[in-house]
Amino acid sequence: MTVYNINLGIGWASSGVEYAQAYRASVLRKLGIKAKFIFMDYFNSENLADLTTNIGFKNEEVLWLYTAFSDLALSQPSISVAQFKEQLGQEILHEQILPRQVVLQLANNLELRLHLSRLAPHCVSWVEYLVAGKLQKKAYYTSQLSHEEVYGDKQVSYRQFYNQDGSVALTEMLTAGKASLYRTKDQVFYSKEELIAAFMKKLGLTAQDIVILDRETGIGQVIFENVRPAKLGVVVHAEHFSESSTNADYILWNNYYDYQFTNAKWVDFFVVATSVQQEILTEQLRRYNHHAAKVYTIPVGSLAQLKEASEPRRMWSLVTASRLANEKHLDWLIEAVVKAKQVVTDLSLDIYGEGNNRAKLAKEIEQADANAYIRLKGHQDLSYVYTKYEAYISASTSEGFGLTLLEALGSGLPLIGLNVRYGNQTFIDDGQNGYLLNLASYTDKKAVVAALSQAIIKLFTQADLAAFSKHSYEKAAAYLDSEIETKWEQLVSAEVGAGND
CATH class of the missing domain: 3.90.930 (Outer Surface Protein A; domain 3)
Known part of the structure; x- marks a missing residue:
């Protein structure tokens, strides 16, 4: 029995899809379940083994479409x-x-x-x-x-x-x-489709195998046509539909998943990262496709342990961690902290991460005369960083899962974020371990900044931080390594134990 995982490309600056796959590889490895990760794109400037090793795959776990027809094993460059x-x-x-x-x-x-x-x-x-x-x-x-x-x-x-x-x-x-x-x-x-069909046949798939499609663009049809007798699963890595273009009679699927959803009757199971998305997708496939889909909820990350602070947390301190990119709206956080500091006078914010907006954010901090209490900390190993702070804050308007949210949760931090799908809604219980902010519009910068500022003030002047921290630890326990490993073990057992239609 083998779990085959199909992707297109991979790079040095990999996306969440590749990190989710690498995490899945580590889980299946621990469970002793044989897995292969297949890449269908051609790479013209890097060694694939370098790329996959860099993110955590083992060479023997990786298959490349183009070398699958040779007897040369995947390996790193070794000629000096x-x-x-x-x-x-x-x-x-x-x-x-x-x-x-x-x-x-x-x-x-x-x-x-x-x-x-x-x-x-x-x-x-x-x-x-x-x-x-x-x-x-x-x-x-x-x-x-x-x-x-x-x-x-x-x-x-x-x-x-x-x-x-x-x-x-x-x-x-x-x-x-x-x-x-x-x-x-x-x-x-x-055609490349014919090559992929031949490759799929070379795999010698059986009813005891599972094929998981992580990316479909340009290859969906040939995978669907050649996957049997194995089971076919589809992992949904992002928001799967456009809410503004959806009504009671019509749904606009995310184009990366349109083929999979349109042909959902041929998919044995879907996997999403949060229960909120699982509920929404299940209902939408029933309503718009008239299909009772099987949708598993399996997070794309987990915690090795819950981390307690080894020394007192810095009082009135906030932390956030993300790419320094527009969609993370870190400029809104900066404005909100500057505004809240008028009330919480010892307030501070540390921002971890790198990205194209670093210079822009540094300039905004400088212009706000906030260098003393808002700091850009760069890219660091955050394993034991969160426990130094009292709370985590995010202004992101879309977070498919939010690994940094989970890491903060596992370090007992109260959380502040917008009430947007899916990560914030998963990890924040409003009024119990932080604040989930409801706004009429999440693109209205002035309104978002005001709401974030008010939440910061409320957290540090009214909330029971110890109780909030306790609740975060309690929620985080459901994301320990053993819990997520069990979910994958149960999925594999259920799928290979069931016959194909």
């Missing part, structure tokens, strides 16, 4: 720059060392640009071959040559993926930079 130069067998006329790159000049106007691995910076990840400044090919390495891209007229003409013995396992032909056909030793596929 010195070894590569030795294997060249040519005189190097000039060598230039740059950050994560080594440029070699050879005879006949040949230039080699060696791009180095991020995780093993002394090893070669991929190499560009240029003649008289014109790109001829790119070669990608693990412990040996893995695959190559050959260029013609400034576009990729074909790609070749190799076996351990150097023979060609798969060739991808491209026309005008777009894939036109794929060829193995004994088969030809005239």
